[in-house]
Amino acid sequence: MRHRRVVLVVFDDVQGLDVFGPSDVFYFANWVAEQAGETHPPYEVEIAAAQPGPVRTAAGPALYATRAVSDPDLTPDVMLVAGGLHVEAAADDPVFVADLAALASRSGEVGSICTGALLLARAGLLEGRTATTHWALADTLAHTHPSVEVDADRIFHYDGVWTSAGVTAGIDLSLEIVRTHHGGALAAEVARCLVVYLRRAGGQQQFSAHLAAQASQHPDLADLLAYIADHPDADLTVRALADRAHMSERSFQRLFTTEVGSSPARYVERVRLDAARRLLELTDDGVATVAGRTGFRNAETLHRSFKRVLGVTPTEYRDRFARPAL
Numbered sequence: 001m002r003h004r005r006v007v008l009v010v011f012d013d014v015q016g017l018d019v020f021g022p023s024d025v026f027y028f029a030n031w032v033a034e035q036a037g038e039t040h041p042p043y044e045v046e047i048a049a050a051q052p053g054p055v056r057t058a059a060g061p062a063l064y065a066t067r068a069v070s071d072p073d074l075t076p077d078v079m080l081v082a083g084g085l086h087v088e089a090a091a092d093d094p095v096f097v098a099d100l101a102a103l104a105s106r107s108g109e110v111g112s113i114c115t116g117a118l119l120l121a122r123a124g125l126l127e128g129r130t131a132t133t134h135w136a137l138a139d140t141l142a143h144t145h146p147s148v149e150v151d152a153d154r155i156f157h158y159d160g161v162w163t164s165a166g167v168t169a170g171i172d173l174s175l176e177i178v179r180t181h182h183g184g185a186l187a188a189e190v191a192r193c194l195v196v197y198l199r200r201a202g203g204q205q206q207f208s209a210h211l212a213a214q215a216s217q218h219p220d221l222a223d224l225l226a227y228i229a230d231h232p233d234a235d236l237t238v239r240a241l242a243d244r245a246h247m248s249e250r251s252f253q254r255l256f257t258t259e260v261g262s263s264p265a266r267y268v269e270r271v272r273l274d275a276a277r278r279l280l281e282l283t284d285d286g287v288a289t290v291a292g293r294t295g296f297r298n299a300e301t302l303h304r305s306f307k308r309v310l311g312v313t314p315t316e317y318r319d320r321f322a323r324p325a326l
Contacts, residue, residue, distance in 0.1 A: 111162025
C-alpha cells in the first residue's frame, strides 16, 4: 500500500473542522489498514502555515503548524487548503498566496476544503476549472474570479484540482480521495468508523434552504413566511401569497426576492421539499400521500423536484434517512 504525505495548509482564524475532519479521515485510513495487517501507514499528515508554530482557529483553540508553506523541501503528495469565514484576509497576503502557488507546484494533488477555494483561486490554481465552495461564499468566488465555473451545489468536485463545499464536506472530499487511492472497501470502512455516509445524498443546497428567510425581519413577510412553513399544502401561488400580504403581485415578488434571496416559487418549493423530507423520515406514508400532504400535485412532481434539487428520488431519500421505530 503506497504511503502518501498529506499537507493541510492553515492560517489564523481557520475553521477547525476543515482541518480536523480530513485529518481524522486519514487517521482512520491508517488504523483500518493496520487492522488489515499493513505494516506501513498509507498516510502521514502535516500542518503547514505561513510560519511554523501556533495557529489560532476561528473558535479560539490553537493548532500547531510544523512546517512553513514556503519551505522548499516540503513536497506533499496531497496538498489541501483549509478555509474559514476570514479566508479573505489570508487571500490578501501576496507573500502567502505566492508561497501557496509554489507549494502547489511541488504537490502531486491539490485541493481545498470549504472557502479554501478562494485561496486556490487567488493563487491562479482554479483558472478555467469548475469548482465548489461553501454556499455562503460561492457568489464571492464567482464574482471575484469569473474564469472559475462555480457549482455551488456540489459536496465536492474534481476538475484537475479537488474542491469541497462547506466545513463537514471536507470529510466527504477526503473519503473520496482515500477511495481513489486505495479503493472503495477501505474508504467505506473509514466512513463506518466515522459514522458518516461514504457518499451523502444530494448537494449542499439541502442544508441552506431557509437561512436567508430566517434573517428577514420585514413586518410584511414575517407572518407570511410562518404561514408558508405551517401550510405547505395550501395555495401558495404568487397571486395567493400577494393577496395574503395585501400587495400587488409585482410589488410582492420584488420585496420577497430582495428580502429572502429567492423567488417566491423557488422558496415555496424548498419549504415543501423540507416538509416532504420530514414525512419520509418520520412516517410510513406512501410517496403519493406525502406529495399530497406537502402541496405537490402528484408523486411524479415530487419525484422530479427531489431529483432536481436534492439529487435523489423520494424512495432513495427514505432508504437513507428514515428513522427506525423505537
